[in-house]
Amino acid sequence: MNRIITAKFGGTSLADASQIRKAAAIIKSNPERRYVVASAPGKRFSDDMKITDMLYTCHKESIEGKDFSETLKKITERYAGIIRELGIDFDIDSEMNAIAENLKNGTSADYPASRGEYINSKIIAKFLGWEFVDASEIIFFTDNGTLNEAKTFSTAEERLLALEYAVIPGFYGSLPDGSIKTFSRGGSDVTGSIIARSVNADLYENWTDVSGMLSADPRIVKSPKTIENITYTELRELSYMGASVLHEDAVFPVRKAGIPINIRNTNSPDDNGTMIAASLPKDIKRRAVTGIAGRKGFTSIRVEKSMMNGETGFGAKLLYIFADNGVPFEHCPTGIDTISVIVNTAMFESKREIILRLIKNDLNPDYITIEKNLSAIAVVGEGMVSTKGTAAKLFRALADAGVNVRMIDQGSDELNIIVGVDDDDYEKSICALYDAMIKE
Ligand code: ADP
Ligand code: ASP
Ligand code: MG
Numbered sequence: 001m002n003r004i005i006t007a008k009f010g011g012t013s014l015a016d017a018s019q020i021r022k023a024a025a026i027i028k029s030n031p032e033r034r035y036v037v038a039s040a041p042g043k044r045f046s047d048d049m050k051i052t053d054m055l056y057t058c059h060k061e062s063i064e065g066k067d068f069s070e071t072l073k074k075i076t077e078r079y080a081g082i083i084r085e086l087g088i089d090f091d092i093d094s095e096m097n098a099i100a101e102n103l104k105n106g107t108s109a110d111y112p113a114s115r116g117e118y119i120n121s122k123i124i125a126k127f128l129g130w131e132f133v134d135a136s137e138i139i140f141f142t143d144n145g146t147l148n149e150a151k152t153f154s155t156a157e158e159r160l161l162a163l164e165y166a167v168i169p170g171f172y173g174s175l176p177d178g179s180i181k182t183f184s185r186g187g188s189d190v191t192g193s194i195i196a197r198s199v200n201a202d203l204y205e206n207w208t209d210v211s212g213m214l215s216a217d218p219r220i221v222k223s224p225k226t227i228e229n230i231t232y233t234e235l236r237e238l239s240y241m242g243a244s245v246l247h248e249d250a251v252f253p254v255r256k257a258g259i260p261i262n263i264r265n266t267n268s269p270d271d272n273g274t275m276i277a278a279s280l281p282k283d284i285k286r287r288a289v290t291g292i293a294g295r296k297g298f299t300s301i302r303v304e305k306s307m308m309n310g311e312t313g314f315g316a317k318l319l320y321i322f323a324d325n326g327v328p329f330e331h332c333p334t335g336i337d338t339i340s341v342i343v344n345t346a347m348f349e350s351k352r353e354i355i356l357r358l359i360k361n362d363l364n365p366d367y368i369t370i371e372k373n374l375s376a377i378a379v380v381g382e383g384m385v386s387t388k389g390t391a392a393k394l395f396r397a398l399a400d401a402g403v404n405v406r407m408i409d410q411g412s413d414e415l416n417i418i419v420g421v422d423d424d425d426y427e428k429s430i431c432a433l434y435d436a437m438i439k440e
Helices: 017-028 051-063 069-086 092-103 110-128 149-161 188-198 231-241 249-256 314-322 347-348 352-363 390-400 423-439
Strands: 005-009 031-036 166-169 172-174 181-184 203-207 229-231 259-266 275-279 290-306 330-331 338-344 367-380 407-410 416-422
Touching: 005 017, 017 031, 017 069, 017 110, 031 110, 031 188, 051 069, 051 092, 051 110, 051 367, 069 092, 069 110, 069 229, 110 172, 110 181, 110 347, 149 188, 166 188, 181 367, 188 203, 188 249, 229 231, 231 275, 231 367, 249 275, 259 352, 290 347, 290 352, 290 423, 314 338, 314 352, 314 423, 338 347, 338 407, 347 352, 347 367, 367 423, 390 416, 390 423, 416 423
Parallel strands: 005 031, 005 203, 031 166, 203 259, 229 275
Antiparallel strands: 172 181, 259 275, 290 338, 290 367, 330 338, 367 416, 407 416
16 A cells, blocks of 8 residues: 655745745655645744734734734735745635635634635645645534544545545634634644544654754754654653644644654755654664753742641642632642642733632641742653663753752653753753753
């Protein structure tokens, strides 16, 4: 049987006509690339605006009763330029009129936001001479907003396998009432994974603007090493913690089916990129640490109570207070008489008073200490379990860099160690950890 590749191209890979030509050359160079998932045009240069952001602006202007026609005109002009340069016949005005009409009728933000990928995919399908398949007809959400996997996989499989080649817009699907719902930002990666899974692809290629997953954020560490091979679990850990090259949820659909993901660079298609699979190849050089990632903007709520360890359900009650108020916790390191809950600062601040009141009333703690401006940094690697001295090396590196570690949390699967540092020490810590754990 012939191999099938699902290839997703990101926003920068399709930002203008010359990028679309590069993507088309890649697509056409291998007939196994049968299903292409396209993003909306992204930034062409660093101060540029993504089409998706412009569409969100239109929606914001419309609900504020402002005139959105200027913003919509800028979007039309960008697409018109792409269409002209690609030399295709495409009626952009009627597409844009439909968006304007919906905005006037008070649509939710998801519909206009989805039109970036919708129109771009139609343009690309035309340029390739391929079929366009609307994501709203093959990707389904349930009423509570989760993916209806069974319906999606079977409908997409049936529809797509009947076609030899197709372009599918990323980022959205439809709700039971037929209206459009988007994934969270960067969600075209998730669409690509869903499509790969539905057609039971042999490979999910994710084409972007870097030659793979880097072992640290390239905006902080100069020329970090590329990770050639990484497991799904490590990748999920790193992307959740902020290595933003792939959407953190993109791993799930393909992982269940064992379909590997290959991150590749549209601007450097000969590079091998990063291969993501269930396990590392046997012959790979052993390593303790695969990558480092992190995020700023956390708050730690430390609750102290003597004999807490003897009080059954204390931790559960505490976490329920956060959950009941819609504030998910990120980490929860515990001591004998202390428990800390690490949460997103912006989320916590909006519920601060009620949460603190409930903790005081329901749990009667001795002290509550709140620390803001906390960054969480994860050092991730499946080899950490079997490599002695990793933690010692990590803390030595931070101490030598003069960083005060404010929180430590080791995941129970021993795949990662998470440290909390001051936001001001964030960049310095990432560089020190990279030098000590990965570079050498
Ligand atoms: P796309 O538009 O193709 O979906 P994204 O902008 O979502 O691309 O993701 C690629 C970007 O992720 C890179 O340009 C890079 O700046 C950023 N990035 C952050 N951390 C990492 C990392 N660890 N490895 C690779 N890229 C990273
Ligand atoms: N265009 C969407 C965004 O900017 C989805 C994506 O690019 O993956 O978030
Ligand atoms: Mg992306």
